[in-house]
Amino acid sequence: MASQKLLLPREFPSSGFEVIDPSQVVEEERLPFYCRDEYYPMRIGAVIKDRYQVVAKLGYGTSSTVWLCRDLRDRVYWVLKVHVNILEHNQELEVYRHLAGITMEHSGRRHIRWLEDSFKLKSRSGEHDVFVMTPLGMSLRTLQKKQKNGVFQQPLVVPALDQVLTGLNFLHEADVIHTDLHSDNLLIALANDSVLSKVEDDEICKPSARKQIGDTTIYVSRYMLGGAGPLTICDLGRARIGNEHSGDAMPVQYRAPEVILNMKWTNAVDIWSVGLLAWDLLERENLFCVYDHECEERNDAHHLATMTALLGPPPPEFLNRSKETSKYWDEDGKWRGPVPLPTEKTLESLANTLAGDDREQFLNFVRCLLCWLPEERLTTEQAHHHPWLRERS
Known part of the structure; x- marks a missing residue:
């Protein structure tokens, strides 16, 4: 021919x-x-x-x-x-x-x-x-900016997270950790x-x-x-191959606690990111931000203080994994860091979009992903089957 x-x-x-x-x-x-x-x-x-x-x-x-x-x-x-x-x-x-x-067959391939x-x-x-x-369409963040009050409705967030978890499950099965998962790196495929x-x-x-x-x-x-196709995980420039790593990773405001404290980290950092993504898509106020542009150490202190206020003190097993934890907590997990705890902040007080059973299950979903101990976070498969997603899909 x-x-x-x-x-x-x-x-x-x-x-x-x-x-x-x-x-x-x-x-x-x-x-x-x-x-x-x-x-x-x-x-x-x-x-x-x-x-x-x-x-x-x-x-x-x-x-x-x-x-x-x-x-x-x-x-x-x-x-x-x-x-x-x-x-x-x-x-x-x-x-x-x-x-x-x-070469494995996996439904998550279409979301990469x-x-x-x-x-x-x-x-x-x-x-x-x-x-x-x-070519792909706009990012999820661009679409979010077009929504009333800058947040999505629950019926859109649930399938979006379903697709993210399916794509992420493929990456984890393929021994890849994304490390940079947020709404700017989620693009909507074109029809x-x-x-x-x-x-x-x-x-x-x-x-x-x-x-x-x-x-x-x-x-x-x-x-x-535009874009009416599947949600697609993009930008693998910070991804890592293999399941255990150390050193710097993740954008500053999305960093998991084990990364901030220079512990070894695994694909559970992506699960932390999914928890923050779920929150960012539904709620008006981000859980964490950049607190101090001039001083990394002070920024880390504010970041960990806010985690402590929202999640409670870290367990002893977590504290024993890094000598750096002694800068911020005593051996019982009591805060002693160089900045005060934001005591007025709790997950419950910040969750203002949903009500009733929707709100309770959403908070449970987030708490199952934002855990101090990485091994206690849900896996992609477990998160996919959480009642907040399955009963609303």
């Missing part, structure tokens, strides 16, 4: 867009450690690898920019995640290679964003890993490609604002809306 003829690349406007003043800081330039030479100088309209035509910028992060492209060979849309050129070790690529060797292909691009400053991935062709057409009819610095163009992202 003859190979399919390549589509001709489309022409994208070279004028008619807002030109941003070079002195104005935009997009990835706002990141605290941004360095222009580390990012690939992508251009909308460029054809990569003689195949992928870049049609819009979708976003950016500390280690990559993300672009929508049209496959001129297979006539479908892909996302190109283009990494910075200073990554000595691409952890996400290692995790995806590990997952590629997992997969790597379709990868290659390298050269720039004048170095080499960039490029991931080819399926069809119509929104993608609209993004491409919009970039031609009304091109994105941009600024020019030397030979680098920095575009303003077009954020993907």
Whole structure:
């Protein structure tokens, strides 16, 4: 059979867009450690690898920019995640290679964003890993911001958590710990490609604002809306392979207590994250936040003090696992840390969205995930079968 003829690349406007003043800081330039030479100088309209035509910028992060492209060979849309050129070790690529060797059948596979292909691009400053991935819709956090009062109704939260737990169960069965599970990393899959062709057409009819610095163009992202497919766990850049680790992990406000206190940690840190995710989706006030941007030690003290107020004192078995616990509790678990306990905070006093049996079972669900001892937290399978989820699904 003859190979399919390549589509001709489309022409994208070279004028008619807002030109941003070079002195104005935009997009990835706002990141605290941004360095222009580390990012690939992508251009909308460029054809990569003689195949992928870049049609819009979708976003950016500390280690990559993300672009929508049209496959001129297979006539479908892909996302190109283009990494910075200073990554000595691409952890996400290692995790995806590990997952590629997992052959077990599992319903959780459809709730994980997969790597379709990868290659390298050269720039004048170095080499960039490029991931080819399926385009997805908006994040759960973006959708939440559109809700009344910024919280979801219970009938939406329950199936969302069901899907997260199913995907997480697959990762744990595959010996992978995500460590970075929150609503920004949960994207809603698209039901069809119509929104993608609209993004491409919009970039031609009304091109994105941009600024020019030397030979680098920095575009303003077009954020993907829409999505009616399954919830998808994304961003495996901080994931770990194997079940026991030590050292820093998790975004600061989502850290499990064993991570803060430099204990060994396991996939139970993901269960802690699910507990916080459930709370964040339903309640207006987050359980934990960043208390002190200037002093990590003082921030940790506030964080652990709030945990103590909400969960009660940690058991002796937990205290014995790290010498650092003596900074915060005596041998009986009484608080003696450098900041006061927020005695007015309890889970009950902060849970204001649900009522009656819904509220009681929700609080029980959260308490079963936010345990001091990691081994006492429910597993993904046990959490999936908790009455609060099963009786409302």
